[in-house]
Amino acid sequence: MTRLKTRLAFAALAFSALTLPAMADPSRIVGLGGTVSEIVAALGQDSRMVARDSTSTFPESLAALPDVGYVRALSPEGVLSLEPDLILADEGAGPAETVDVLKASGVPYVVVPDSFAPDGIAKKIEVIGAALGQQTAAAELAARVDAGLAEARAKADAIGTKKSVLFILTLQGGRVMAAGEGSSAEAIIHLAGGVNAATGFQGYKPMTDEAVLAAAPDAILMMDREGPRTVSNDDVKALPALAETPAVKSDAIIRMDGLKLLGFGPRTPEAANELRAALYGQ
Amino acid sequence: MVAEISLPVAGDRNARALRASWLLVGLVLIACVAALDLGASSVSLHDVIATLLRGETLSARDRLILLEIRLPRLVLGLMIGAALGVSGALMQGLFRNPLADPGIVGVGAGAGLGAVLAIVLGGIIGFVSPWSVPIAAFAGGWVSVLLLYRIATRSGRTSVATLLLAGVALAALAGAVTGVLIFVADDQQLRDLTFWSMGSLAGASWAKAMLAAPFILPVLLLAPRLGRGLNALALGEAAARHIGHPVEKIKTRAILGVAAATGAATAAAGGIGFIGIVVPHLLRLSTGPDHTRLLPNAALLGAALLVGADTLARLLVAPAELPIGIITAVLGAPVFLWILLRQSGWEA
Numbered sequence: 175m176t177r178l179k180t181r182l183a184f185a186a187l188a189f190s191a192l193t194l195p196a197m198a199d200p201s202r203i204v205g206l207g208g209t210v211s212e213i214v215a216a217l218g219q220d221s222r223m224v225a226r227d228s229t230s231t232f233p234e235s236l237a238a239l240p241d242v243g244y245v246r247a248l249s250p251e252g253v254l255s256l257e258p259d260l261i262l263a264d265e266g267a268g269p270a271e272t273v274d275v276l277k278a279s280g281v282p283y284v285v286v287p288d289s290f291a292p293d294g295i296a297k298k299i300e301v302i303g304a305a306l307g308q309q310t311a312a313a314e315l316a317a318r319v320d321a322g323l324a325e326a327r328a329k330a331d332a333i334g335t336k337k338s339v340l341f342i343l344t345l346q347g348g349r350v351m352a353a354g355e356g357s358s359a360e361a362i363i364h365l366a367g368g369v370n371a372a373t374g375f376q377g378y379k380p381m382t383d384e385a386v387l388a389a390a391p392d393a394i395l396m397m398d399r400e401g402p403r404t405v406s407n408d409d410v411k412a413l414p415a416l417a418e419t420p421a422v423k424s425d426a427i428i429r430m431d432g433l434k435l436l437g438f439g440p441r442t443p444e445a446a447n448e449l450r451a452a453l454y455g456q
Numbered sequence: 457m458v459a460e461i462s463l464p465v466a467g468d469r470n471a472r473a474l475r476a477s478w479l480l481v482g483l484v485l486i487a488c489v490a491a492l493d494l495g496a497s498s499v500s501l502h503d504v505i506a507t508l509l510r511g512e513t514l515s516a517r518d519r520l521i522l523l524e525i526r527l528p529r530l531v532l533g534l535m536i537g538a539a540l541g542v543s544g545a546l547m548q549g550l551f552r553n554p555l556a557d558p559g560i561v562g563v564g565a566g567a568g569l570g571a572v573l574a575i576v577l578g579g580i581i582g583f584v585s586p587w588s589v590p591i592a593a594f595a596g597g598w599v600s601v602l603l604l605y606r607i608a609t610r611s612g613r614t615s616v617a618t619l620l621l622a623g624v625a626l627a628a629l630a631g632a633v634t635g636v637l638i639f640v641a642d643d644q645q646l647r648d649l650t651f652w653s654m655g656s657l658a659g660a661s662w663a664k665a666m667l668a669a670p671f672i673l674p675v676l677l678l679a680p681r682l683g684r685g686l687n688a689l690a691l692g693e694a695a696a697r698h699i700g701h702p703v704e705k706i707k708t709r710a711i712l713g714v715a716a717a718t719g720a721a722t723a724a725a726g727g728i729g730f731i732g733i734v735v736p737h738l739l740r741l742s743t744g745p746d747h748t749r750l751l752p753n754a755a756l757l758g759a760a761l762l763v764g765a766d767t768l769a770r771l772l773v774a775p776a777e778l779p780i781g782i783i784t785a786v787l788g789a790p791v792f793l794w795i796l797l798r799q800s801g802w803e804a
Contacts, residue, residue: 225775240775241776242775243773243776244647244651244776246648246651247647247651247656247658247779248658249770249775249776251495251496251497251525251526251775252496252770252777253775254496254497254520254525255495255496255497255498255774256775257497257517266644268648269658269659270585270659271658271659271660271661271664272659275520275524275525275661278520279517279520280516280517280520343643377643378643379639
């Protein structure tokens with residue numbers, strides 16, 4: 175009997191020894207994916223990060239960290255050169271070969287589920303919180319985000335006549351690349367109490383000028399970009415397809431930070447409120 | 457100076473080409489050492505050798521970086537560089553045109569279409585495997601080469617001109633289908649496509665190297681045998697046939713060799729430009745047009761250049777890395793122009 179107990183105790187010890195390194199406080203974390211890094215920071219743990227990918231742009235403090243490149247074109251040695259003891263990666267991180275090498279390196283590699291819908295945010299926070307040993311803080315943050323989402327939904331439902339919103343990803347060469355059905359932009363437009371003006375196609379597609387006119391959006395939503403790539407509001411208004419839309423006539427061109435708007439992270443309720451305020455003034 | 461302008465005799469050229477071969481072997485070795493020694497992490501050959509000499513074992517992380525990251529990447533880089541260099545030399549010899557590159561037989565367009573199909577349709581039907589893109593790219597390259605070959609071959613004779621023109625048409629068709637697929641692609645797939653088209657060795661692994669080797673190594677070993685035939689072809693097809701060279705066989709072998717080598721290279725690392733066109737050209741300008749020397753030298757120079765470019769790609773923006781196609785074009789294009797200008801200056 176005692177022998178069995180000792181064996182069990184040994185087994186338990188061996189098991190905990192195996193799992194401990196992963197659970198012990200990682201202090202050299204690499205965050206791969208804008209929303210992933212943002213959640214680490216929202217949990218107050220960004221001081222434990224040693225590197226980030228190029229899409230991790232919020233909060234600004236992350237900009238000081240080494241950049242290991244675009245999240246879907248990572249090199250294994252670049253990530254490992256920072257001697258991480260935890261890799262927190264968005265599900266979409268890649269290429270697959272790099273991910274295989276990183277997983278084989280023995281550094282704990284935690285996959286954060288990729289979700290471009292409000293319902294997935296709490297899960298992302300929970301996974302990251304568990305990996306960081308911050309379960310309580312993560313539960314609180316997730317609850318706060320869920321409460322914020324519920325409030326945003328309630329306010330959105332209370333809106334009588336919903337405005338239609340056209341999300342424009344790019345305006346390259348005067349061609350409108352719009353967000354269609356099932357896109358992440360549509361999800362945030364719904365959460366803000368709007369309806370998507372672009373229907374009849376999935377994802378992000380170029381829209382013909384006539385379809386844009388026929389959609390007659392009440393507002394145009396765009397991402398705020400820094401630098402010379404920014405298309406000015408005057409450029410938008412000058413496009414023949416857009417000039418005659420109610421949005422341009424009422425000067426309803428809304429610009430928001432891309433990661434905040436489409437990242438589906440802790441700032442999503444805030445983004446929904448901001449967009450709703452821009453649309454309805456409430 | 458005047459004496460040097462006079463035509464060098466064949467013996468001179470031979471000696472020069474042989475010297476160049478040794479020089480290139482040295483260059484490849486230097487590139488190999490640099491590729492193993494340098495990287496984003498601090499593992500260096502010096503430390504590794506020192507550790508091993510002390511009789512200690514390497515840390516698991518250092519072993520991983522050397523043996524599972526840098527070494528397979530080096531091996532794959534050597535093979536791909538050599539494959540692109542030799543393919544370029546074969547094509548320029550076959551078409552008797554210094555502007556020919558492996559893309560001319562439709563490998564690039566076909567492989568590109570295969571890759572796009574795998575990225576976009578794979579995403580739509582939910583089948584995503586690390587192997588789907590390389591396999592589809594390889595298959596796409598082969599299908600287009602075989603198709604072109606069938607089109608250009610009439611009663612046992614392959615018309616090089618038809619091959620060229622049909623290649624243009626096929627590339628346009630592949631481009632159109634690619635365009636349709638890009639239209640249905642989502643944002644992420646578009647990014648994947650862009651990165652694929654610029655090429656990268658970042659996904660190198662032993663498994664990839666092992667898969668590419670059976671297609672590339674035989675071509676590297678057998679290509680020099682086509683050298684004499686290609687030399688004869690430089691006189692024109694009819695002349696080559698009259699002096700007893702099996703012209704059709706040479707064409708078929710060159711085309712299939714290029715399809716296998718370039719197809720495997722493109723499948724493993726995406727589209728890497730400029731090596732195939734610059735390498736044979738550089739060599740022809742420095743050591744003359746003899747294909748028996750040109751073909752092995754092209755393999756060496758291609759390997760050295762690609763491994764060198766890849767080392768730069770890994771270092772310049774570490775810990776991130778640049779697509780290698782950018783490096784080969786940025787370095788290759790000015791060097792190429794400089795040599796052309798020097799050349800025309802001498803001839804003027």
